[in-house]
Each structure stands twice: as C-alpha cells, then as structure tokens.
Amino acid sequence: MLKNRIIPCLDVKNGRVVKGINFLELKDAGDPVEQATFYDKSGADEICFLDITATHEERAIIIETVKKTADKCFVPLTVGGGVRTIEDIRKLLIAGADKVSINTAAVKDPLFIKQASQKFGSQCIVVAVDAKKTSNNKWEIFTHGGREKTGIDAIEFTKKSVFNGAGEILLTSMDKDGTKTGYDLDLLKIITKSIQVPVIASGGAGTLEHLFEGLKIGGASAVLAASIFHYGKFTIQQAKEYLASKDVQVRIK
Amino acid sequence: MLVTVINYGSGNLRSAAKALEKANKDNNLKYNIQISSDPKLINKSDKIVLPGQGSFKDCKEGLSKITGLIEELNDHVLVKKKPIFGICVGMQLFATYGLEEKKTDGFNWIKGKVKKINIKDSKFKLPHMGWNEIELVGSNKYFSGIKDLDHMYFIHSYEFEPEEAQTIKAYASYNKKIVVAIEKNNIFGTQFHPEKSQDSGLKILGNFLKI
Structure with missing residues (x-):
C-alpha cells in the first residue's frame, strides 16, 4: 500500500541552512548536506530545500548544494525557490533534484508549467500554491514568498496547474504558516477533492495531531513541516509512530 | 570492469551514478562507473544502466537522436547478452510499445505494453508517488537481501503489462x-527508483553489480 509521506523542509540561503535543525549533535548546523543526511537517516520520506537566496547571481550556489546532497543522500529531494526558466529546472535536475517546485513563475505564466512538464515530465514538476483566505470558502494566490497579492482564485489556479501538467501541488496556507495552529483543513479538503494529483499540506503544523489532521481530514498525500522537527520537539520516528497508532499508513523502518 | 549509465538527456543521472558508486564501495567492488552516450564506450561496457524520466515517447526520441546508440544497446543486450538494469521509464522502454502521448515502439526485449494506470476511484492519486511495499514473486538474484514488503520509492503514472507472466518479479498494490520489477535472462528493470530508495535500493544496485 502507498504510504503517506513526511517531508521536512529546510530553508537555504546562499548555500547555508537558515531554518533547520538546531541540535547539539550537528557539527555544523548551517550545512544543508549535514541536515539532509540527518533527516535521511531519521526516516524522512523526502527532503525539501527552499532556496531563499535573494539575488539571481547567488542562485548558482543552490546547484552546488543539491549536488553535494545528492552525492550522500539516497532519498527523494525537492528543490524550490526562484525557479523561473526551463534552464533553472534542467540545472537542478541534473544536479540531483528529483522534483522542482515552482511558484511565482507558474502564476506569471501558466504556460511555463506546460512547457516544463512536457520537457521533463509531470512527475518532477511541483506547483507551489501559496493561498490566503479572503472570504468564506474563498482563497487567493500570493507570490514572491507570500508578499504579493494576485487576485487569482486559488482553487481555479490549482486546477489549471494540474491541467497544464503539474504532477504534485505543494499547498501552503499563508494564514496558518508559522502559527503552529494546524493546517487550513477547509482549504486542503477543497483542493484535494478537486484534483487527481497528490497534495502536500504545508503551513501551520505545530503538533503531531496536526499532521494526522492534514492527512486524514484534509486528504493530503504528504505533510511538509519545518519547526516541529527542526527544534527537536518531535522526531520523524515519533511522528510516524503516532500516525501509525491512529491507523494512518506510514513507512516505518 | 565498466558500468555505463546511459545519458540521453533524461532526468536524474547523477543520483543513479552516485548510488551505483556507493553500492560499488559498500560491496568492495572495483567497477568504473561512467555516465555516457558514446556508443564506443557502451560497446566496451560490462553492464548498462538505463534510467528514464519524462514520457516514454520523449525518452525513445532522446535515444534515437544519438547515432548508433540503439544499435549498440541491442548488441549489448541481445548479442552479447550482458546485464542491463532499466529504471522507471528505462524499464518501460524494454516493452514492445508504449502508449504515452502516442503509440511508440520500445526495444521489444520483453514483450508487452506500457499504458496509463487506470484509476476509477478518486481516492487514488496519479502519479503513483511515494513509498510503497513491493511484493516479491519467487526468488531472484537482484532481490537478495530484500524482504517481501520492503518499501521502495515510486513516481510514475504508467505501468508495464508484460505478456509473459514469468517475467514478473515483483508487484506493488495500488x-x-x-x-514493478521484471526480468528476462540478462535483462532486469524496476518501476521504482532504487537510487532513491535508501538502503534497500542500494542493496538492489549492489546485487546488480555483483552478478
């Protein structure tokens, strides 16, 4: 049976982890390779790097980071942040990324998703949907890391992205992100019911119960979480054991 | 001893090569692992790994574009009868034909077709993406040390339907x-990605190197 995935997400800036594990046992907490290896060994089902590097010139650094990670970690790797061109995607895939997550570029030009999925296959094209609630059962897309409002309806945009070839949706609730009060389950429910591709729930996980809710109530195929793992509140193993005890299918080593 | 990972413009070759290097080292083997599309190098290879990402049609076109590549692969597999390992679409290409985008001929090394997974129940998402357990069929040298229901990483929407049931070496339930695994003589392939399946995947790649 296919298992629900748990995906730790690391924020990387200029080749250094700025939001990641903060454990004493790490020699260099800023080293993305060391962090990824740690999560690989602790049973993460995939690892996600979000490149928050500010300038275009510095983007070449993430390629080196991905290369070094792929040399050591034999677990699927998704990389997002600043992906704007077909060439950006090609470089990341060649470096060792398995999936590339696209946000702003997908909103600016929906045909970009079509080109990318035709070129590299839907399986490696993830569209990152950053949504904010505007009224009852209505959500809007934000870009540029949640700073810019677009006026685009999140549900329609997601459906269109899938139609254009997105193989997976990384759905982040801007309202819930950082609050540790749980995922936006209404949004998740609507999106997972509207499309056939897998959805990764993101934004708001603060407890293990939140992970359970995202998967069982929200219908997500995977849950992305940062702080609950980074700061040692829970291990991936604890999360999986908890989920298994509540009859959620997870991979336990 | 030379293992060549075929480079025809498809997907994540680096991961496959790096995983082979790791398996090589873990098993104290002395293989030289190369990524190449050069027919001359393929001619000298003892073993071949054929990865594949994207569509069946694009992968086949990518192979066809490189002069002499398909001939050399046929020679390696059918004349020299040397080992080949196909991963994901690489394995699917062993089939008679594939139906992704349009009907496209495969190598026809293992008779069968590749078609879209037919989902009727909306609770099953497509692509079939993530970790699933494999159910082994009989014993097999590639799966030495692998237990029934070990987890492997999948990411695909199309499935191989072989004509001869005896070529099937593993299933996954969706x-x-x-x-999810087929074998015929010197030809072996998996639908899952051993290079992304942590220790279990490395074990399978190690078994391939050891045969």
Missing part, C-alpha cells in the same frame, strides 16, 4: 496490483 488501485490494483502493478508490475
């Missing part, structure tokens, strides 16, 4: 049973 909306129905999907064929």
Whole structure:
C-alpha cells in the first residue's frame, strides 16, 4: 500500500541552512548536506530545500548544494525557490533534484508549467500554491514568498496547474504558516477533492495531531513541516509512530 | 570492469551514478562507473544502466537522436547478452510499445505494453508517488537481501503489462496490483527508483553489480 509521506523542509540561503535543525549533535548546523543526511537517516520520506537566496547571481550556489546532497543522500529531494526558466529546472535536475517546485513563475505564466512538464515530465514538476483566505470558502494566490497579492482564485489556479501538467501541488496556507495552529483543513479538503494529483499540506503544523489532521481530514498525500522537527520537539520516528497508532499508513523502518 | 549509465538527456543521472558508486564501495567492488552516450564506450561496457524520466515517447526520441546508440544497446543486450538494469521509464522502454502521448515502439526485449494506470476511484492519486511495499514473486538474484514488503520509492503514472507472466518479479498494490520489477535472462528493470530508495535500493544496485 502507498504510504503517506513526511517531508521536512529546510530553508537555504546562499548555500547555508537558515531554518533547520538546531541540535547539539550537528557539527555544523548551517550545512544543508549535514541536515539532509540527518533527516535521511531519521526516516524522512523526502527532503525539501527552499532556496531563499535573494539575488539571481547567488542562485548558482543552490546547484552546488543539491549536488553535494545528492552525492550522500539516497532519498527523494525537492528543490524550490526562484525557479523561473526551463534552464533553472534542467540545472537542478541534473544536479540531483528529483522534483522542482515552482511558484511565482507558474502564476506569471501558466504556460511555463506546460512547457516544463512536457520537457521533463509531470512527475518532477511541483506547483507551489501559496493561498490566503479572503472570504468564506474563498482563497487567493500570493507570490514572491507570500508578499504579493494576485487576485487569482486559488482553487481555479490549482486546477489549471494540474491541467497544464503539474504532477504534485505543494499547498501552503499563508494564514496558518508559522502559527503552529494546524493546517487550513477547509482549504486542503477543497483542493484535494478537486484534483487527481497528490497534495502536500504545508503551513501551520505545530503538533503531531496536526499532521494526522492534514492527512486524514484534509486528504493530503504528504505533510511538509519545518519547526516541529527542526527544534527537536518531535522526531520523524515519533511522528510516524503516532500516525501509525491512529491507523494512518506510514513507512516505518 | 565498466558500468555505463546511459545519458540521453533524461532526468536524474547523477543520483543513479552516485548510488551505483556507493553500492560499488559498500560491496568492495572495483567497477568504473561512467555516465555516457558514446556508443564506443557502451560497446566496451560490462553492464548498462538505463534510467528514464519524462514520457516514454520523449525518452525513445532522446535515444534515437544519438547515432548508433540503439544499435549498440541491442548488441549489448541481445548479442552479447550482458546485464542491463532499466529504471522507471528505462524499464518501460524494454516493452514492445508504449502508449504515452502516442503509440511508440520500445526495444521489444520483453514483450508487452506500457499504458496509463487506470484509476476509477478518486481516492487514488496519479502519479503513483511515494513509498510503497513491493511484493516479491519467487526468488531472484537482484532481490537478495530484500524482504517481501520492503518499501521502495515510486513516481510514475504508467505501468508495464508484460505478456509473459514469468517475467514478473515483483508487484506493488495500488488501485490494483502493478508490475514493478521484471526480468528476462540478462535483462532486469524496476518501476521504482532504487537510487532513491535508501538502503534497500542500494542493496538492489549492489546485487546488480555483483552478478
């Protein structure tokens, strides 16, 4: 049976982890390779790097980071942040990324998703949907890391992205992100019911119960979480054991 | 001893090569692992790994574009009868034909077709993406040390339907049973990604190197 995935997400800036594990046992907490290896060994089902590097010139650094990670970690790797061109995607895939997550570029030009999925296959094209609630059962897309409002309806945009070839949706609730009060389950429910591709729930996980809710109530195929793992509140193993005890299918080593 | 990972413009070759290097080292083997599309190098290879990402049609076109590549692969597999390992679409290309985008001929090394996984129940998402357990069929040298229901990483929407049931070496359960490993003589392939399946995947790659 296919298992629900748990995906730790690391924020990387200029080749250094700025939001990641903060454990004493790490020699260099800023080293993305060391962090990824740690999560690989602790049973993460995939690892996600979000490149928050500010300038275009510095983007070449993430390629080196991905290369070094792929040399050591034999677990699927998704990389997002600043992906704007077909060439950006090609470089990341060649470096060792398995999936590339696209946000702003997908909103600016929906045909970009079509080109990318035709070129590299839907399986490696993830569209990152950053949504904010505007009224009852209505959500809007934000870009540029949640700073810019677009006026685009999140549900329609997601459906269109899938139609254009997105193989997976990384759905982040801007309202819930950082609050540790749980995922936006209404949004998740609507999106997972509207499309056939897998959805990764993101934004708001603060407890293990939140992970359970995202998967069982929200219908997500995977849950992305940062702080609950980074700061040692829970291990991936604890999360999986908890989920298994509540009859959620997870991979336990 | 030379293992060549075929480079025809498809997907994540680096991961496959790095995983082979790791398996090589873990098993104290002395293989030289190369990524190449050069028919001359393929001619000298003892073993070949054929990865594949994207569509069946694009992968086949990518192979066809490189002069002499398909001939050399046929020679390696059918004349020299040397080992080949196909991963994901690489394995699917062993089939007679594939139906992704349009009907496209495969190598026809293992008779069968590649078609879209037919989902009727909306609770099953497509692509079939993530970790699934494999159900082994009989014993097999590639799966030495692998237990029934070990987890492997999948990411695909199309499935191989071989004509000869005896070529099927493993299934995975999704909306129905999907064929996830096939073998015929010197030809072996997996629908899952051993290079992304942590220790279990490395074990399979090690077994391939050891045969």
